[in-house]
Amino acid sequence: MIVLDRTHTTGFLDDEELTSAAPVVSTLHQHLVERRVPGADYLGWLDLASRTLAAGVADIEEAAQRIRDRADALVVIGIGGSYLGARAGCEWLKPAYYNQLPKAQRGGPEIYFFGNHISADAASDLLDVLQGKQVYVNVISKSGTTTEPAIGFRVLRAWMQQTYGEAETRQRIVATTDAAKGALRKLAEEEGYQTFVIPDDVGGRYSVLTPVGLLPLSVIGVDVRELLEGAAWAETAFGTGALADNLAYQYAVMRNALYRKGFVTEVLAHFEPSLHSFAEWWKQLFGESEGKNGKGIFPASVGYTTDLHSMGQFIQEGYRNLFETFVHIERTRRVVRVPAAEVDDGLAYLAGKELAWINDKARQATAHAHAEGGVPNLLVQVQDQSARSLGALFYFFERACAMSGLLMGVNPFNQPGVENYKQKMFALLGKPGTAQA
Numbered sequence: 001m002i003v004l005d006r007t008h009t010t011g012f013l014d015d016e017e018l019t020s021a022a023p024v025v026s027t028l029h030q031h032l033v034e035r036r037v038p039g040a041d042y043l044g045w046l047d048l049a050s051r052t053l054a055a056g057v058a059d060i061e062e063a064a065q066r067i068r069d070r071a072d073a074l075v076v077i078g079i080g081g082s083y084l085g086a087r088a089g090c091e092w093l094k095p096a097y098y099n100q101l102p103k104a105q106r107g108g109p110e111i112y113f114f115g116n117h118i119s120a121d122a123a124s125d126l127l128d129v130l131q132g133k134q135v136y137v138n139v140i141s142k143s144g145t146t147t148e149p150a151i152g153f154r155v156l157r158a159w160m161q162q163t164y165g166e167a168e169t170r171q172r173i174v175a176t177t178d179a180a181k182g183a184l185r186k187l188a189e190e191e192g193y194q195t196f197v198i199p200d201d202v203g204g205r206y207s208v209l210t211p212v213g214l215l216p217l218s219v220i221g222v223d224v225r226e227l228l229e230g231a232a233w234a235e236t237a238f239g240t241g242a243l244a245d246n247l248a249y250q251y252a253v254m255r256n257a258l259y260r261k262g263f264v265t266e267v268l269a270h271f272e273p274s275l276h277s278f279a280e281w282w283k284q285l286f287g288e289s290e291g292k293n294g295k296g297i298f299p300a301s302v303g304y305t306t307d308l309h310s311m312g313q314f315i316q317e318g319y320r321n322l323f324e325t326f327v328h329i330e331r332t333r334r335v336v337r338v339p340a341a342e343v344d345d346g347l348a349y350l351a352g353k354e355l356a357w358i359n360d361k362a363r364q365a366t367a368h369a370h371a372e373g374g375v376p377n378l379l380v381q382v383q384d385q386s387a388r389s390l391g392a393l394f395y396f397f398e399r400a401c402a403m404s405g406l407l408m409g410v411n412p413f414n415q416p417g418v419e420n421y422k423q424k425m426f427a428l429l430g431k432p433g434t435a436q437a
Ligand SMILES: O=P(O)(O)OC[C@H]1O[C@H](O)[C@H](O)[C@@H](O)[C@@H]1O
Pocket: 079, 080, 081, 082, 140, 141, 142, 143, 144, 145, 146, 149, 204, 205, 288, 415, 418
């Protein structure tokens, strides 16, 4: 289901550099599966998909159905790992203009993501668009104490209370949070919201296949079992410690080998606008997992061919510390051809050609040109834009990220650095118990 191709690393990486990593990968793999690595309390994602399939997702599907039957719009409140996966899934699996389609064609309510910023204008704009609609909310926070979603939830809850009254508002809110800890858990219990639990042993950026991602996606009509099946397939496919047989570990080894040669920025490149949020999810996964102790590959992303007309110049000829990873989808969902035309607009040579075919030529040309310009690039390919492929790809990158962080010598499962700005912000805000600035 997943292909990894390193043709365009020729001249930058040789086989021996990769195969020689096999013993260390095998040892780290053993430590990972025996849960003897730094951050070992956060390894629940390793077999989460297969366990979830075995336990069933009826509770998630029932809650989703209740919302689908009643809602015009679902607002998903969360930040970081508590929203990027659902958003990635939504864009990957649903049409680009999903919210603008007639309800019958959508197969679910409109979906909005909120609580991922502190913007007054964005908050007001959301409330404007929700006017007159039947709104339901899924508020998501593992810690239950993150400031942005907590503020967003307050704003939206106040609006809902005014619009629907207190009792009705309670019926329209589902909270996804820790089983016992945090302000959101406490509030959910006091108010009697329906709740879903984020397991203790799954960190935020690895949580897309928990109710964090599954509930919102189920509400908009995604068959979440297919998503889980793709990931469960990947658990087996990328579950071996033998480097030669494990593409996720090979990807981890390649990016580390490039890193050691000074390629310290990885640009995730895709050719489908619907992969934009997938790239955002990927950036959090790798950025928070590896960027610590003065180490890490800086994860960036571009959407081609759009960004070939902006960032393309830099990538082709700018400062040489970049490598790229192209995420490519082999088959598009639909076929569009360049129409024949009477006028001469210089495109006669493309008449009748499929856009997907042209896009693929653009990808091949870009990969070639960038390698020639000193940017080695890897290809990660999935066959289609299905839920199964997405589930497999989520897991591929999670598994690769864990191995990559271990190879780099960091704990891939913590994020101590994000606390610093928070403490300074709390001091500026005068939060009780914090040092005043
Ligand atoms: O789910 P939450 O506890 O609200 O956390 C949401 C996000 O916020 C943080 O600051 C962390 O850096 C992220 O790893 C996390 O995904």
